[in-house]
Amino acid sequence: MGALDGQHVLVTGGASGIGKACVARYRAEGATVFVADLHPRSSDELELDVSDSAAWAALIESLPPLDVVHLNAGITTPGREPRDTPVAPLSDVTDDAYRAIMGANLDGVFFGARAVLPGMIERGSGHIMVTASMAGLGGMPGDIAYTATKHAVVGFVKSLGATLVQSGDSGVCVSALCPGFVDTPLVPVEAQSFIKEMGMPVIDPARVAEAAMQAIAAHSHGSQWIVWGDIIREHVASPIELS
Numbered sequence: 449m450g451a452l453d454g455q456h457v458l459v460t461g462g463a464s465g466i467g468k469a470c471v472a473r474y475r476a477e478g479a480t481v482f483v484a485d486l487h488p489r490s491s492d493e494l495e496l497d498v499s500d501s502a503a504w505a506a507l508i509e510s511l512p513p514l515d516v517v518h519l520n521a522g523i524t525t526p527g528r529e530p531r532d533t534p535v536a537p538l539s540d541v542t543d544d545a546y547r548a549i550m551g552a553n554l555d556g557v558f559f560g561a562r563a564v565l566p567g568m569i570e571r572g573s574g575h576i577m578v579t580a581s582m583a584g585l586g587g588m589p590g591d592i593a594y595t596a597t598k599h600a601v602v603g604f605v606k607s608l609g610a611t612l613v614q615s616g617d618s619g620v621c622v623s624a625l626c627p628g629f630v631d632t633p634l635v636p637v638e639a640q641s642f643i644k645e646m647g648m649p650v651i652d653p654a655r656v657a658e659a660a661m662q663a664i665a666a667h668s669h670g671s672q673w674i675v676w677g678d679i680i681r682e683h684v685a686s687p688i689e690l691s
């Protein structure tokens with residue numbers, strides 16, 4: 449018996465890195481998994497640009513009702529040189545690069561959640577998982593536009609989680625994965641060496657898949673899951689007290 453037996457799962461950016469590891473884990477847990485990626489690597493993967501809202505509508509119409517939608521696709525700021533440090537000064541970020549990273553990392557999450565939420569609410573169940581980042585929780589020096597997108601999607605998850613609870617739609621859950629550095633093509637080899645020299649862990653993407661499974665099991669609304677070295681820890685945001 450797998451934890452996702454009989455469930456339908458969609459993973460964006462599932463052709464590489466963290467998404468690919470999550471696809472493998474979800475399949476091992478018994479799910480039927482659909483992979484949607486800008487660059488499909490095999491014939492059973494679907495082509496999708498997550499920043500295209502019309503493409504989202506067409507994709508969801510073509511799929512069976514989804515139990516888990518993992519909005520994972522993302523990029524670092526285009527044009528950034530793979531230097532020996534992950535620093536990308538703000539002045540290096542062109543308008544096109546800014547639009548591209550907002551499209552993949554923020555629009556992709558907003559449009560994806562907006563496309564799947566009505567069906568989940570109608571069915572009274574579902575889990576929207578967002579791959580954010582530790583860069584969504586703190587102001588680390590480095591890729592500034594990337595950090596802005598990851599803070600934005602953490603805010604999105606917190607607010608959507610609170611809204612679902614407040615409106616009585618708590619069968620539907622939304623949560624964010626917040627990994628530190630992960631061994632994927634997103635982090636160039638030179639950067640990985642520098643990160644390790646600084647004493648920080650570069651983790652296996654399978655650890656992020658394990659965190660995803662824990663988040664699905666916990667069904668904790670608007671939560672963020674820190675994945676750092678051997679640590680997988682849930683952090684639930686406190687609601688804002690207005691009185």
Ligand SMILES: NC(=O)c1ccc[n+]([C@@H]2O[C@H](COP(=O)([O-])OP(=O)(O)OC[C@H]3O[C@@H](n4cnc5c(N)ncnc54)[C@H](O)[C@@H]3O)[C@@H](O)[C@H]2O)c1
Nearest residue numbers: 461464465466485486497498520521522581629630632634
């Ligand atoms: N690698 C890390 O250290 C790390 C740490 C924290 C969070 N993340 C996040 O994890 C997610 C996955 O990154 P990864 O490290 O596995 O990188 P990756 O480059 O290995 O995989 C990203 C996948 O997303 C796809 N993609 C990019 N733009 C897309 C678009 N517009 N539409 C559809 N698919 C698109 C790519 O084709 C690729 O297959 C990203 O959101 C990233 O920000 C990565």
